[in-house]
Amino acid sequence: MNVLTNPSQLLVKNSDVLEAERILVIQPENDGFVPRLCQQGSVSVNVFTTSEAVRSRLVDLGVSDACIAYGECIPAPEEKPDTVILYLQKSREFMSYLLAMSLPLLTDNGRLLLVGENGSGIKSWQKRLAAYGDVEKIDSARHCSLYVLTPVDKPSPFVINDWKASFEEVVHDVCIMAETLPGVFNHGRLDVGTRLLLETMEAGFKGDVLDFGCGSGVVGAWLAKRFPGIRLSLLDNDAMALAATRETCRINDVDPVAVIASNGLESVRGRFNAIVSNPPFHEGVKTQYETTEQFLKASKSLLKPKGRLRIVANSFLRYPPIIETVFGHCHVLAKRDGFTVYEAING
Numbered sequence: 001m002n003v004l005t006n007p008s009q010l011l012v013k014n015s016d017v018l019e020a021e022r023i024l025v026i027q028p029e030n031d032g033f034v035p036r037l038c039q040q041g042s043v044s045v046n047v048f049t050t051s052e053a054v055r056s057r058l059v060d061l062g063v064s065d066a067c068i069a070y071g072e073c074i075p076a077p078e079e080k081p082d083t084v085i086l087y088l089q090k091s092r093e094f095m096s097y098l099l100a101m102s103l104p105l106l107t108d109n110g111r112l113l114l115v116g117e118n119g120s121g122i123k124s125w126q127k128r129l130a131a132y133g134d135v136e137k138i139d140s141a142r143h144c145s146l147y148v149l150t151p152v153d154k155p156s157p158f159v160i161n162d163w164k165a166s167f168e169e170v171v172h173d174v175c176i177m178a179e180t181l182p183g184v185f186n187h188g189r190l191d192v193g194t195r196l197l198l199e200t201m202e203a204g205f206k207g208d209v210l211d212f213g214c215g216s217g218v219v220g221a222w223l224a225k226r227f228p229g230i231r232l233s234l235l236d237n238d239a240m241a242l243a244a245t246r247e248t249c250r251i252n253d254v255d256p257v258a259v260i261a262s263n264g265l266e267s268v269r270g271r272f273n274a275i276v277s278n279p280p281f282h283e284g285v286k287t288q289y290e291t292t293e294q295f296l297k298a299s300k301s302l303l304k305p306k307g308r309l310r311i312v313a314n315s316f317l318r319y320p321p322i323i324e325t326v327f328g329h330c331h332v333l334a335k336r337d338g339f340t341v342y343e344a345i346n347g
């Protein structure tokens with residue numbers, strides 16, 4: 001609980017800037033910063049996160065569920081925050097989305113604190129933030145920087161529809177339309193690996209099917225159009241992805257059994273005839289790799305007899321030994337452009 005990431009340590013080091021009446025923390029890290037802030041007692045704390053892993057961890061650490069908003073939009077607060085703390089996000093577009101959504105919520109004299117790792121590009125945000133108001137650097141330490149933004153003009157109201165994008169693709173004569181939002185994988189186009197995965201799905205899908213790490217929902221929705229009898233569940237950790245998935249299902253007339261917010265397979269109940277996935281991959285963030293390893297190890301217990309696991313992954317990732325250990329075999333169904341599609345049957 002006391003373990004803090006470097007950005008959180010920098011915030012704690014500058015505790016004087018945390019003196020406020022109402023703080024909204026946006027995209028906190030999976031650490032003890034928010035519980036620590038809540039313990040101060042004198043400040044009212046609310047949290048917005050798009051990560052189910054962070055939401056459930058905060059609840060485990062004793063933060064009241066009522067203070068945490070998990071979703072694609074920050075609900076209008078009963079009382080406006082005078083301070084927003086925003087943790088730097090990797091996607092520039094998602095950052096702009098979070099700024100557009102949070103700045104209109106601030107009180108008239110409110111300010112926004114932006115914190116993040118120097119190696120993740122926080123310094124470039126000093127310039128970008130200047131488009132929203134006065135920016136000052138507060139501190140730089142622990143390989144991180146902390147800035148304060150005081151908005152000058154009244155920001156325009158946030159309209160989520162302005163941030164939606166869509167694309168359309170045809171695979172095996174099945175046309176799929178996908179709706180996406182900032183930060184969602186595949187925002188605006190079909191990924192090369194995802195296309196390869198769909199191309200291997202010519203036959204053999206029936207019964208209960210789970211799309212793990214569904215992103216915009218394109219894999220599951222395509223499967224439901226190709227094999228109309230399946231009972232489809234789609235799962236992601238990311239609330240932005242789940243919002244896009246619901247929309248993708250709606251515009252394709254696909255009616256899923258469940259759209260599940262889950263960190264890994266934690267919240268999944270029941271067993272499946274097939275689990276399909278373009279799982280999260282290693283991008284220098286250790287936990288991303290662990291998520292997929294754990295998913296592969298646990299997938300067998302969620303498959304019915306003769307149920308199949310089918311995934312696509314970057315060919316360099318060492319998933320086949322894990323799949324072989326779990327299932328006793330690992331078939332290669334396709335390989336192209338640096339991606340490989342693997343299948344294993346629960347036999």
Ligand SMILES: C[S@@+](CC[C@H](N)C(=O)[O-])C[C@H]1O[C@@H](n2cnc3c(N)ncnc32)[C@H](O)[C@@H]1O
Nearest residue numbers: 185194213214215236237238263264278279280
């Ligand atoms: C490579 S993307 C694939 C998205 C989509 N299936 C496609 O092919 O376009 C992987 C997805 O896994 C999700 N993800 C990452 N970590 C996760 C976790 N711990 N539990 C569940 N889903 C996770 C990401 O949000 C992302 O949507």
